[in-house]
Amino acid sequence: MPELPEVEVVRRGLERWVRGRTVADVAVLHPRAIRRHLAGPEDFAAQLRGRRLGAARRRGKYLWLPLEAETPAETPAGTPLGTAPDRAVLAHLGMSGQLLVQPHDALDEKHLRIRVRFADATGTELRFVDQRTFGGLSLHDTVPGDPDGLPDVIAHIARDPLDPAFDEDAFHAALRRRRTTVKRALLDQSLISGVGNIYADEALWRARLHYDRPTATLTRPRSAELLTHIRDVMHAALAVGGTSFDSLYVNVNGESGYFDRSLDAYGREDEPCRRCGTAMRRRPWMNRSSYFCPRCQRPPRVS
DNA sequence: CTTCGATCCTGGTAGC
DNA sequence: TGCTACCAGGATCGAA
Structure with a gap:
């Protein structure tokens, strides 16, 4: 399941192998893969054809490639160079x-949905x-x-914890203001982006926080510590190419990452906690699962 | 306004 | 063996 580290691995691959190339043609093989492009597959292909792709960017789990300005001959007179x-x-x-x-x-x-050919x-x-x-x-x-x-449709997505411009004060203030629980908050992409179910469980385990802990009870040092754990676990995953449980997550060259071997919480039901040896637990949570250590991560008194 | 559950999808697997 | 039921889960939408 691609979360920030996996998406970042893909971004780096696009930056290396796709940036600067000009699109020759696009084939949309499954309409659902293009459903966010409201104008439809033909329009998508027509708009991309002949355009050169710029630097690969990422925010949270979203990736994008800006289209470079049309060739100077087609640029309206007076358009300054170097505009966004x-x-x-x-x-x-x-x-x-x-x-x-x-x-x-x-x-x-088997599940090829879109093919992009280049003019090189x-x-x-x-x-x-x-x-x-x-x-x-x-x-x-x-x-x-x-x-x-930045595409306008993802302007509501918060900066991610690896973004130097991530606003730690605003994040903490939002946690205190919200009447929600800590894992819900971590998965809320308008508060902090890039965290999914796997890295949420990993960071909470590292921070010894129960997933149902109300965010309003987190002190400033506690939320800062949680943020540090989020960044640490993401950097560690990035260093080994991300988390791959199966062939569903791979980099642009089809290679898996190895962080699944380093997971401390996610998927470890009944296995001993790596800190205290207590059997890890899995709880149904929001149509998915939460993995935690019942000893290191005590449930909040009021739940 | 905030919060929260239902929904989309398909392949793998557990269970009978 | 063959069938059914369930599970994985990010983002969006609409209801409360």
Whole structure:
């Protein structure tokens, strides 16, 4: 399940293998993969054709590639050079999405949804493959003046904890203001982005916090500590290429990450806590699961 | 306004 | 073996 570290691995792959290339053609093989592009598949392809892709960016679990300005001959007279990009292609991997750079002659993947061919002789193409079709690609206007070309439809997504501009004071204030519980808050992408079920459980285990702890009871040092654990676990995952339980998450070259071997909480029901040896527990939670140590992570008194 | 549950989707697997 | 039921879960939407 791609969360921030996995998406960042993919971003780096796009930056290396796709940035600067000009789109020759786009084939949309499954309409659901393009559903966020309201104008439809034909419009998506037509708008991308002939455009050069800029620097790969990421916020939380979202990825995007700004479209570089049209060639100077087509640029209206008087347009200053170096202005912020005004369009960007946005990608979300959902639960099972993959962006793969493949040779043209590689066999189509079973769940190939979108193919992007380029106008160069590199011999590779970009493929969006997605079994469960929660992910997709789309084209959007960017937030005016944003130097990274942030797509307007994700302007409500909070900065992520690895973003140098992440506002720690605002995060803490929001936690105190909200009447919710800590894991819910971590998964709320408008408060902090990039954290999903896996890294939430990992960070809470490291911080010795129960998932149902009301955020209003967190002191400033406690929330700062939690944030540090979130960053630590994400950096550790990034260092080994992310978390792959199966073939559903891979980098652009189809390779898995190894962080699943380092997980302390997620998926460890009945296994001993790596700190105290107590059997880890799994609890149904919000249509998914929460893994925690019943001894290290005591439930709040009022629940 | 905030909070919260239902919903989308498909392949793998547990259980009978 | 073959069937059913359930599970994984990010983001969105509408209800309370």
